[in-house]
Amino acid sequence: MTSTLAPRRKRSTVVRPGDRIFSGLSTSAGILILIVLAGVAAFLTIEGIPGITASPDEVKSGQSFLPYVWPLVYGTLLAAVIALLIAVPVAIGVALFISHYSPRKLGQVLGYLIDLLAAVPSVVYGLWGIGFLAPKMAPIYQWLESNLGFIPFFAGPASATGRTIMTASIVLAVMILPIMTAICREIFLQTPRLHEEAALALGATRWEMARMAIFPYARSGIVSAAMLGLGRALGETLAVAMVLSVSAGTVTANLISSTNPSTIAANIALSFGEASGKTVNALIASGLVLFVITFLVNFAARAVVDRRKDFSGAN
Amino acid sequence: MAKSIDVSDLNIYYGDFLAVEGVTIPIPAKSVTAFIGPSGCGKSTFLRSLNRMHEVIRGARVEGKVLIDGQDLYASDMDPVNVRRMIGMVFQRPNPFPTMSIYDNVLAGQKLNSKRMKKSESDDIVERSLRSAGLWAEVKDRLARPGSGLSGGQQQRLCIARAISVEPEILLMDEPCSALDPISTSVIEDLIHELKAQYTIVIVTHNMQQAARVSDETAFFNLSGVGKPGRLIEVGRTETIFSNPQDPATEAYIQGRFG
Numbered sequence: 417m418t419s420t421l422a423p424r425r426k427r428s429t430v431v432r433p434g435d436r437i438f439s440g441l442s443t444s445a446g447i448l449i450l451i452v453l454a455g456v457a458a459f460l461t462i463e464g465i466p467g468i469t470a471s472p473d474e475v476k477s478g479q480s481f482l483p484y485v486w487p488l489v490y491g492t493l494l495a496a497v498i499a500l501l502i503a504v505p506v507a508i509g510v511a512l513f514i515s516h517y518s519p520r521k522l523g524q525v526l527g528y529l530i531d532l533l534a535a536v537p538s539v540v541y542g543l544w545g546i547g548f549l550a551p552k553m554a555p556i557y558q559w560l561e562s563n564l565g566f567i568p569f570f571a572g573p574a575s576a577t578g579r580t581i582m583t584a585s586i587v588l589a590v591m592i593l594p595i596m597t598a599i600c601r602e603i604f605l606q607t608p609r610l611h612e613e614a615a616l617a618l619g620a621t622r623w624e625m626a627r628m629a630i631f632p633y634a635r636s637g638i639v640s641a642a643m644l645g646l647g648r649a650l651g652e653t654l655a656v657a658m659v660l661s662v663s664a665g666t667v668t669a670n671l672i673s674s675t676n677p678s679t680i681a682a683n684i685a686l687s688f689g690e691a692s693g694k695t696v697n698a699l700i701a702s703g704l705v706l707f708v709i710t711f712l713v714n715f716a717a718r719a720v721v722d723r724r725k726d727f728s729g730a731n
Numbered sequence: 732m733a734k735s736i737d738v739s740d741l742n743i744y745y746g747d748f749l750a751v752e753g754v755t756i757p758i759p760a761k762s763v764t765a766f767i768g769p770s771g772c773g774k775s776t777f778l779r780s781l782n783r784m785h786e787v788i789r790g791a792r793v794e795g796k797v798l799i800d801g802q803d804l805y806a807s808d809m810d811p812v813n814v815r816r817m818i819g820m821v822f823q824r825p826n827p828f829p830t831m832s833i834y835d836n837v838l839a840g841q842k843l844n845s846k847r848m849k850k851s852e853s854d855d856i857v858e859r860s861l862r863s864a865g866l867w868a869e870v871k872d873r874l875a876r877p878g879s880g881l882s883g884g885q886q887q888r889l890c891i892a893r894a895i896s897v898e899p900e901i902l903l904m905d906e907p908c909s910a911l912d913p914i915s916t917s918v919i920e921d922l923i924h925e926l927k928a929q930y931t932i933v934i935v936t937h938n939m940q941q942a943a944r945v946s947d948e949t950a951f952f953n954l955s956g957v958g959k960p961g962r963l964i965e966v967g968r969t970e971t972i973f974s975n976p977q978d979p980a981t982e983a984y985i986q987g988r989f990g
Contacts (some may be wrong), residue, residue, distance in 0.1 A: 613787065
């Protein structure tokens with residue numbers, strides 16, 4: 417026994433310096449991420465708790481924490497979800513066009529242009545939203561109010577400036593489009609040719625081939641792309657802060673009025689400069705809430721992807 | 732069901748490159764026709780031109796005629812999508828849809844016809860197709876599991892079940908056993924024997940024993956040289972081709988002297 421075990425153990429201890437260096441580097445990179453994340457979480461928690469427990473007269477808003485943060489959470493989620501609803505179908509469509517429909521040259525050019533959108537700083541999107549999109553949207557909001565006003569989303573009164581949560585969401589949608597398109601495109605391109613041909617040989621049209629072979633294969637990738645987009649939309653600060661006309665404490669389903677809930681990130685950016693004492697803690701606590709929301713969203717996305725792991729095509 | 736194919740003077744191009752030149756071959760209904768020949772001689776390309784699958788590659792086109800029971804496959808009003816619904820195909824590597832269950836894989840073609848089916852009706856189709864493909868006994872208890880969990884030979888039979896579930900006129904097989912072990916191969920060869928009662932089968936194979944075992948007719952393809960197009964050298968009854976070939980190149984190939 418010992419004589420057969422001994423050489424085996426000896427062989428497994430052969431470690432090449434290259435391996436050791438690389439595994440050390442990658443392990444420490446992985447640990448570093450955890451440390452940074454833990455550091456941020458610890459900071460938010462320690463600094464945030466006084467804000468959560470602060471009494472209403474200690475903070476500028478004059479409210480205790482929950483009623484203060486709830487409209488912000490609502491606004492954050494509403495803007496991000498609308499942005500996602502707009503951006504996901506567009507991203508999938510554009511990615512599919514680039515990967516499977518367009519002539520190769522056109523697809524490449526389009527891919528570059530989309531990537532370029534990602535390089536535009538968010539302040540520029542904010543300017544575009546406030547200076548171009550909002551005035552253009554105002555008449556549309558008027559029309560929506562008078563024709564579809566019975567739907568709570570369009571109840572009005574329509575904003576005259578167009579600086580509504582709808583406009584903010586459209587700006588957000590444009591901002592998250594590039595990353596989502598890029599990911600979807602990469603995944604669509606990776607669809608095994610075998611599966612595409614299987615669908616085509618059964619007599620699938622191109623669209624049926626996409627539904628039969630490409631989308632199921634890309635499903636988890638599309639979810640990841642949407643979550644990355646959602647993460648960015650939840651955290652986006654400057655563009656929302658510039659575009660949105662806010663009235664504190666609003667919680668409404670109305671998407672086209674001039675009284676809108678703010679978002680957590682935009683609210684921090686706008687209020688931090690003139691905040692002091694417990695108000696700062698309250699703002700940091702709202703940051704902690706955003707942190708937790710983002711974490712939960714990612715967690716939920718993982719769960720969705722994992723639930724159908726057997727069918728993912730990875731086995 | 733089961734139609735004959737009549738190909739006359741078919742040239743297949745990829746862009747400007749002539750891949751296959753001047754193929755004229757009659758393929759009788761309800762029989763197995765095997766294409767043999769060295770790699771790169773255009774037999775797979777030619778097979779794919781029989782259900783217009785070669786068009787998936789950019790720039791591919793053909794000149795000449797392919798008649799399915801007298802109907803021109805390349806007529807301007809012929810939709811390749813309809814062609815492929817009529818002519819099923821099984822590929823070199825088993826390719827069940829990994830995201831679908833065994834059950835849904837078999838029904839994939841039916842879904843494209845977008846007929847609404849009752850559950851009992853689709854159950855029948857699944858059972859009948861899997862029985863025809865000789866797979867029913869092995870998978871009947873796990874129809875809801877993914878098709879990718881099966882062994883290679885089972886996956887290939889699942890693909891055959893998927894292809895025949897829509898009751899095509901013709902079944903094209905592109906080296907269906909080249910990724911399989913000998914036992915799975917012999918199961919599929921037996922299956923081909925049974926299927927030819929109902930379907931016209933065209934099979935590409937690198938395995939000459941397989942061609943001799945399963946086919947009624949054999950066609951030998953060859954390249955005239957590097958960079959030259961592939962050509963059909965000769966076609967005839969399988970016994971004749973293997974015992975008394977007309978062309979010296981055919982004889983050299985089947986005796987293993989090249990290729």
